[in-house]
Amino acid sequence: MTKLVSKITDRDVDFAKWYTDVVREADLVAYSSVKGSMIIRPYGYAIWENIQRILDAEFKKTGHENVQMPMFIPESLLNVEKEHVKGFAPEVAWVTHGGNDKLEERMCVRPTSEVLFCEHYKNIIKSYRDLPKLYNQWCTIVRWEKTTRPFLRSREILWQEGHTMHRTSEEAREETLRMLKIYENFQRNVLALPVLVGRKTEKEKFAGAEETYTLEAMMYDGVALQNGTSHYFGKHFAEAFGIRFLDEDNTLKVPYQTSWGVSTRMIGGIIMTHGDNHGLVLPPKIAPIKVVFIPISQDEEVLKVISQITENLPSDISYKIDQSDKSPGFKFAEAEVKGIPIRVEVGKRDLEKDEVTLVRRDTLEKESVKVADASDEILHLLEKIQQDMYDRALKRRDEMIFEGTDYEEMKKQMKEKTGFFKINWCGDVACEEKIKDETGYKSRCIIEDEKTTGKCIVCGKEATSRIYIGKQY
Amino acid sequence: MTKLVSKITDRDVDFAKWYTDVVREADLVAYSSVKGSMIIRPYGYAIWENIQRILDAEFKKTGHENVQMPMFIPESLLNVEKEHVKGFAPEVAWVTHGGNDKLEERMCVRPTSEVLFCEHYKNIIKSYRDLPKLYNQWCTIVRWEKTTRPFLRSREILWQEGHTMHRTSEEAREETLRMLKIYENFQRNVLALPVLVGRKTEKEKFAGAEETYTLEAMMYDGVALQNGTSHYFGKHFAEAFGIRFLDEDNTLKVPYQTSWGVSTRMIGGIIMTHGDNHGLVLPPKIAPIKVVFIPISQDEEVLKVISQITENLPSDISYKIDQSDKSPGFKFAEAEVKGIPIRVEVGKRDLEKDEVTLVRRDTLEKESVKVADASDEILHLLEKIQQDMYDRALKRRDEMIFEGTDYEEMKKQMKEKTGFFKINWCGDVACEEKIKDETGYKSRCIIEDEKTTGKCIVCGKEATSRIYIGKQY
Structure with a gap:
């Protein structure tokens, strides 16, 4: 890439x-x-x-x-x-x-x-x-x-x-x-x-x-x-x-x-x-433009195929046809920076095979589809992108949740990695403040679906709850 | 009334x-x-x-x-x-x-x-x-x-x-x-x-x-x-x-x-x-609630008929069914004060004749319609109310446009009636200000579709435009 x-x-x-x-x-x-x-x-x-x-x-x-x-x-x-x-x-x-x-x-x-x-x-x-x-x-x-x-x-x-x-x-x-x-x-x-x-x-x-x-x-x-x-x-x-x-x-x-x-x-x-190094990546359900069509050449046949595809899209699928006088390469980059979920490239060479190219913004993967299948595939892909984006974000988030069991150990870990630390806590604001002062981590929220057993990570007294701590924007 | x-x-x-x-x-x-x-x-x-x-x-x-x-x-x-x-x-x-x-x-x-x-x-x-x-x-x-x-x-x-x-x-x-x-x-x-x-x-x-x-x-x-x-x-x-x-x-x-x-x-x-002495009167196209249904009694048959009618209304016709525990008379008054374009009264006596009563807010006129015709009649009436409200407002407005030809005469007229006065004007701000100081009327706008002939109503010099003057909020 x-x-x-x-x-x-x-x-x-x-x-x-x-x-x-x-x-x-x-x-x-x-x-x-x-x-x-x-x-x-x-x-x-x-x-x-x-x-x-x-x-x-x-x-x-x-x-x-x-x-x-x-x-x-x-x-x-x-x-x-x-x-x-x-x-x-x-x-x-x-x-x-x-x-x-x-x-x-x-x-x-x-x-x-x-x-x-x-x-x-x-x-x-x-x-x-x-x-x-x-x-x-x-x-x-x-x-x-x-x-x-x-x-x-x-x-x-x-x-x-x-x-x-x-x-x-x-x-x-x-x-x-x-x-x-x-x-x-x-x-x-x-x-x-x-x-x-x-x-x-x-x-x-x-x-x-x-x-x-x-x-x-x-x-x-x-x-x-x-x-x-x-x-x-x-x-x-x-x-x-x-x-x-x-x-x-x-x-x-x-x-x-x-x-x-x-x-x-x-x-x-x-x-x-x-987002990634190419710019914004928008989930399809919130994207102002869900699909951008980029004609590789300003050819009558190319534009005809584009309107053939857009006519089959439901009215809630907002799209844009980029007919500006910029180069295709520039248009690709712009669509990527703006995080438009799907880019459809329509060129004469593809059309000879009766195909167009769909490019997913989230993975930048390309696929060729038959013109007749394009609108269905766009709908399918929008759903898939939405789900995949959530799944990837969830996986990444879960990889950034760490157990904090020993206070000194945790402080060392915090120098190597950033994320949520799950800890036992006695409920005393003094312990909460000590963590904040010494590590910059604030309590984010109480974990209500996990049973609390064990000792407060700071003072060693009986814990009354489990909490997530983290750095914050 | x-x-x-x-x-x-x-x-x-x-x-x-x-x-x-x-x-x-x-x-x-x-x-x-x-x-x-x-x-x-x-x-x-x-x-x-x-x-x-x-x-x-x-x-x-x-x-x-x-x-x-x-x-x-x-x-x-x-x-x-x-x-x-x-x-x-x-x-x-x-x-x-x-x-x-x-x-x-x-x-x-x-x-x-x-x-x-x-x-x-x-x-x-x-x-x-x-x-x-x-x-x-x-x-x-x-x-x-x-x-x-x-x-x-x-x-x-x-x-x-x-x-x-x-x-x-x-x-x-x-x-x-x-x-x-x-x-x-x-x-x-x-x-x-x-x-x-x-x-x-x-x-x-x-x-x-x-x-x-x-x-x-x-x-x-x-x-x-x-x-x-x-x-x-x-x-x-x-x-x-x-x-x-x-x-x-x-x-x-x-x-x-x-x-x-x-x-x-x-x-x-x-x-x-x-608006009138009963309160607000809203044009149907801007009314948050276009129709209010008031059951005269909390009767199963009455409520069945109401949902029969509402089911036939297009989804853009917002309505309310007033099932609160207030008296029908109170509900009528409330619908009037709030300017809801149509009130539908559904009572057992009307239903014996297979009818409901529609009341127009703008004229307060009542009409009985067959239950089966009610939803069509509501749609028809909403359009009619919208048009009639505009026509009435236009007629009333036109009756409040007066010709001002002689300055002293106009000042006398202004003591008897208020509205727009149409006058010839030389274009000099001094004349405009004189009118304002002496009558409280300000220029509202230049009348661009009427030919200007004659003299300025204030100074008597050749007029360059015709303007509306009026008191203002």
Whole structure:
């Protein structure tokens, strides 16, 4: 395999540089004079539109409605819930002036919207008949990060945030896990990302949450990416905001709350899980263009065959016919950099044998197929690519999960390899912090489907849970 | 017709109060502690989602791509184009701090994004092969208005802004008018709004534009609503930003630019054009729920008939079956307040005659139809309602267009009636300002399809154009 695009750094030489090369060369983002923010270009935004379309349909199917809250939060409103403000105040952007006038009270651009939803819920929830409230919002949030990277950590983040209120704690817990499951299925089946799913430790949970569940993806370089969270708040915020409803038994009660969100960060996850030295590799189900047809010559017969094939494709298979005046070689490279799942080369020599050439982006394998079979083979191949991409990512991810049994031994291992380490843990935040300080590994999530036996890897006390630890983006 | 919802003020008594009553009682918006911003509730947001879906498809059909620019604009970037900054600087929100740190340069939240697009275009347009660039953005903008009203004038506005670059002035002018036409067709055919379409005067055009075209709708109270604009910029911004491309003839040239936008303001236009004393009246093509079925009793037979009818409806006809435990009378009122185009009442007495009752929201007329004919009649009625709503709005609008021939006479007329006045005008801004100062009427647009003969209504000099003047929201 020759490297077609020389502008992309080898990912084994400098993974960080490889990443920024890919997002630039695949036309996903561009920079501007607005430090820490990015421009999402048409090709990148089309991926986000696909994400939105698929997830929004899932949200609506499960009874959720979209709303739009203000983008500003007055300082006093942010201050209502103490843990929450402590978590977010250091990283918000403050608006202090409107036109030429200083504001009486400064406002931040929302870093997340719990307090706005709570204030609204206090006004509209009066009776058990008003519950549940299942709201979602697609919007931009702002967190004033010091160091930023496209999609992974930026000052402006495009995301969705679900905020729901329930009559009982059971119902709210069910909702928390229902949305986590929707995220998990989406990331596995559509984005081909084999995510670990579990609960965060006390130290790592969301500011104000009772429980935080997370989806942890594993990148090519062995570093974890938190790719979505779902929170159970209990009555925490509802009490701080004085939200009460009259239940069927005629007593005033406090409702139970959840919130859940995923963002454009998932696009970073796709890039760093599937990409290679030729550029982006997109799973067919999320690719804005699933098939690109490249005529080797601008021949009438060639173009006729292409339209013969495209006519037989179902309408949801988006394709592009590249008739630009660039050379075929350039077009191949461009299709590869942009990660288009299948490239179809149509040339006169192949047509003499009544054949066209299909090239898989994920493996770069070529196959010749009869023109009459091409559209069926494209459909078949798209499914196969989707499945193969997941299987390969899963295999690679599993090879990056290590057992940590002895602390000193593990620290040595960590110098040789990066990934998730599974360890026994006593539940003490001191041990969690010691690991972080000494190795840079943070707890990613609690492993809930494995029995805990043995001693804490740090202090040697009886372990209460098994956790994954990892480095993180 | 009895007034079912007593919470709505009579629109002939206090139109402003009627408006805020309707947006509240129809659950379109709610208020929060964020002054000047509104919460768009699920029912209101569903209207916006329909607007987005239909317009976005039109934009894509005409070759436009969606992007996402930063939401902030550094002060120095806003300052690049002089007229533009003069127009917007007094009404922007300034971010001065990120977390605890004062920013080196303050940034405003975008009031519109011309300068951000120009900066990006400067980086990506190098050759005539890079043209045209046809970008659009769906986002929220901020303008620090002193007095605000839901949908009509608020500090945060949900909108779309198209920004395009072209090789020639002809092509850019064509684009300006193409998008204006898309807006016009959408507003007429989908929103049932009979808009006047024309060019703005020099005084009223967009800050930095060479030509601004506008869509002017007429509200029930005789006050105009500017419901969308399309601008031709010429080389104005491109020169200020130093954008150059190498043309086919090997010389460096400056490209020509357009921008165009519509916003949630259109929802205000729908309300104030079609609404009545019972609440909202939605044109079928934009209604989130087109048909509501109300079982008069929770009878098995009744529910069977309803599902028999709904099964025969095409999948794009959204409907709701109101099985809540409220009384039928309450459900009728709720369907009316929310402006659902057709209400289907299904009761046992009607079913004895094998009939159900259809009630049109726009006229409140009832008709009995055989169960077997119901779904066909619903489809037919939806089309008829859409057309009738437009025809009625057009008739009412035309009755509010007056000829102004003598200035003093017109000023007297303006005390008795409100609407558009058509006048001859010499083109002098002094005359335009005199009218505004003395009557409160501003020029809405130039009437381009009527021949100009006669004298300026203000100064008596030879007229150069005919214009509409009107009061405005």
